[in-house]
Amino acid sequence: MFKRFHPYASPKHFHRLAQRLSPWLFGLSAVLFAAGLTGGLVLAPADYQQGESFRIIYLHVPSAWMSMFVYLVMASAGAAGLIWKVKLGDIIARACAPLGASFTFLALATGSLWGKPMWGTWWVWDARLTSELILLFLYLGYLALQSAIEDRRAAARAGAVLAIVGVVNIPIIHYSVVWWSTLHQGATVSKFDAPSMATSMLIPLLLMALAFKAYFLAVLMVRARCEILAFEQHTAWLRAELSDERTS
Amino acid sequence: MKHLQEFLAMGGYAVYVWSAYGLGLVILVWNVVAPRRRERQLRAALATRPTRRPQP
Amino acid sequence: MSALAATTAVLHRDLRRGWRRRGDVAQPLIFFALVVYLFPIAIGPLPETLRTLLPAILWVAAVLATILTLPEVFAADHADGSLELLVTSPHPLALLVLGKIAAHWCTGAVPLMVMSAALGTLLGLDAATLAAIVGGMALGTPLLALVGSLASALTVGLRGGTMLLALITLPLYIPVLIFGTLAARNAALGLPVAAEMFFLAGLSVLALTLTPFAIAAALRARLG
Numbered sequence: 001m002f003k004r005f006h007p008y009a010s011p012k013h014f015h016r017l018a019q020r021l022s023p024w025l026f027g028l029s030a031v032l033f034a035a036g037l038t039g040g041l042v043l044a045p046a047d048y049q050q051g052e053s054f055r056i057i058y059l060h061v062p063s064a065w066m067s068m069f070v071y072l073v074m075a076s077a078g079a080a081g082l083i084w085k086v087k088l089g090d091i092i093a094r095a096c097a098p099l100g101a102s103f104t105f106l107a108l109a110t111g112s113l114w115g116k117p118m119w120g121t122w123w124v125w126d127a128r129l130t131s132e133l134i135l136l137f138l139y140l141g142y143l144a145l146q147s148a149i150e151d152r153r154a155a156a157r158a159g160a161v162l163a164i165v166g167v168v169n170i171p172i173i174h175y176s177v178v179w180w181s182t183l184h185q186g187a188t189v190s191k192f193d194a195p196s197m198a199t200s201m202l203i204p205l206l207l208m209a210l211a212f213k214a215y216f217l218a219v220l221m222v223r224a225r226c227e228i229l230a231f232e233q234h235t236a237w238l239r240a241e242l243s244d245e246r247t248s
Numbered sequence: 249m250k251h252l253q254e255f256l257a258m259g260g261y262a263v264y265v266w267s268a269y270g271l272g273l274v275i276l277v278w279n280v281v282a283p284r285r286r287e288r289q290l291r292a293a294l295a296t297r298p299t300r301r302p303q304p
Numbered sequence: 305m306s307a308l309a310a311t312t313a314v315l316h317r318d319l320r321r322g323w324r325r326r327g328d329v330a331q332p333l334i335f336f337a338l339v340v341y342l343f344p345i346a347i348g349p350l351p352e353t354l355r356t357l358l359p360a361i362l363w364v365a366a367v368l369a370t371i372l373t374l375p376e377v378f379a380a381d382h383a384d385g386s387l388e389l390l391v392t393s394p395h396p397l398a399l400l401v402l403g404k405i406a407a408h409w410c411t412g413a414v415p416l417m418v419m420s421a422a423l424g425t426l427l428g429l430d431a432a433t434l435a436a437i438v439g440g441m442a443l444g445t446p447l448l449a450l451v452g453s454l455a456s457a458l459t460v461g462l463r464g465g466t467m468l469l470a471l472i473t474l475p476l477y478i479p480v481l482i483f484g485t486l487a488a489r490n491a492a493l494g495l496p497v498a499a500e501m502f503f504l505a506g507l508s509v510l511a512l513t514l515t516p517f518a519i520a521a522a523l524r525a526r527l528g
Contacts, residue, residue, distance in 0.1 A: 041255075042255065046259060051259045051260070052259035052261050052265060053258070053259070053261035053264055053265060055258070055265050056268045059268055059269060059272045082525070098279075099279060102278075102279055105275070106271065106272055106275050109271055110271070110272065113267055113268040113271075114264065116264060117261055117264050137471070137474070137475040138475050140471065141468075141471045141475065144471050144472070145459070145468060145472060148462045148463070148464070148468050149462065149526075154526060157521075157524075157525030157526075158458045158522060158525045158526055161454075161518055161521050161522045162458060162472065162522075164518070165476070165515075165518050166476075168514065169479075172479050172507065172510075173475070173476075173478055173479055176478065176479035176483065176503070177482065179482065179483075179486075180482045180486065215276065219279050219280055219283070222280060222284065222287075223283045225283075225287065226283045226284075226286055226287040226290065229287060229290045229291065229294070230290060233294055242291065242295070246295070
């Protein structure tokens with residue numbers, strides 16, 4: 001159904017489209033990264049409480065946003081593959097997982113590197129850090145399931161069920177962790193709850209968020225091409241395409 | 249020169265800020281390099297393997 | 305045969321099998337008791353420390369024991385091929401699966417609650433805390449069984465399935481662990497536990513309405 005009104009949903013067309021799109025997306029993300037980093041590391045003033053250490057925010061917050069966004073993309077793509085049998089959905093979902101896991105890891109590591117000078121320890125059982133850690137475990141479980149099931153289509157279907165269940169669970173886990181941490185620690189001073197951020201600090205943050213989005217799409221194209229190779233290795237069109245590439 | 253040194257010192261937080269950004273760079277680059285390497289391996293494997301019966 | 309009759313037939317069959325293999329059903333209980341007794345050995349038999357930690361120990365041990373029983377939900381049926389019949393049967397798979405999970409809950413979680421009550425009493429927990437633990441388990445273990453069965457369905461027939469199952473399941477168990485242990489903590493301090501109990505019940509009801517469909521989809525994905 002989906003395929004009929006959108007030809008790019010077929011792996012064959014997407015394989016070409018991805019190759020054409022990825023340089024543009026990489027270029028866009030490079031420009032946005034350059035602008036965001038200049039704004040964040042050079043132009044933005046130091047925070048009056050946290051000094052220069054707050055500059056980690058330009059890495060930490062965008063990657064934390066991406067970690068959740070990628071999970072949503074993964075689950076939606078998986079659902080499309082599971083329910084409407086869109087092959088491309090299976091491919092995108094599988095390509096998303098390692099990326100999402102890497103963003104989650106980056107968010108945790110930078111949070112830790114920020115927490116050390118601010119809180120004096122590498123790790124605090126802050127609600128957001130804890131649910132981010134649980135998100136990392138959800139990604140790792142998904143990846144482990146994918147690698148355990150030999151057949152890629154079956155793996156994609158099982159992974160889609162797990163990802164959808166994960167999406168339903170993420171808000172539940174998050175709010176139960178918030179409940180837990182407020183009861184255990186009382187009111188914590190959250191480093192994220194700056195009442196109002198100066199515009200010169202906020203604009204680089206938004207630029208970095210956009211840069212991460214563009215970067216994610218660019219790498220997703222590269223990964224999706226790779227997954228298409230693995231998924232479609234026995235199909236005639238891929239064989240033809242590969243031999244075309246070899247002769248030209 | 250002085251500005252650059254000040255910039256690199258990050259108000260005394262250089263270790264934390266730069267290791268965060270260094271780690272970010274490593275992860276972002278690795279995300280690009282790893283699939284490209286895997287694609288090369290897959291292509292090599294597909295090129296050497298005889299064509300199985302093609303599915304429609 | 306109506307769908308409901310088929311579901312009860314599945315339930316009865318699994319309960320009878322559980323009864324036939326009483327020894328296998330007892331193993332997780334022994335494991336549970338062993339884990340609980342490892343803690344006094346590791347942290348020393350100080351009654352005060354132990355009493356504050358015991359609710360958490362009981363909950364974590366119960367979760368671990370539950371994880372170890374999860375492969376059993378579908379493994380036997382997968383081995384003898386009756387799982388395929390279940391999947392291809394004309395009755396709604398979500399309902400049939402619910403029969404299996406109910407049987408698993410009766411043979412796994414109910415004895416675990418009795419065992420928790422016994423161990424808690426033996427190790428000197430006061431009545432209010434013990435009631436909060438066992439009550440919390442009564443309300444929370446349906447979710448453990450339902451979500452765990454989903455992971456069991458996803459990993460059925462895979463090599464090294466139990467470790468994978470634990471990896472998938474444990475993050476999803478965190479809300480139950482949080483509310484279960486908080487209820488016990490509140491009870492120990494003489495505070496009301498109603499909020500946590502309502503949360504546990506709500507989570508279990510949510511799991512009861514949604515997971516059977518997810519499990520049916522998971523079984524179809526793995527076997528179809």
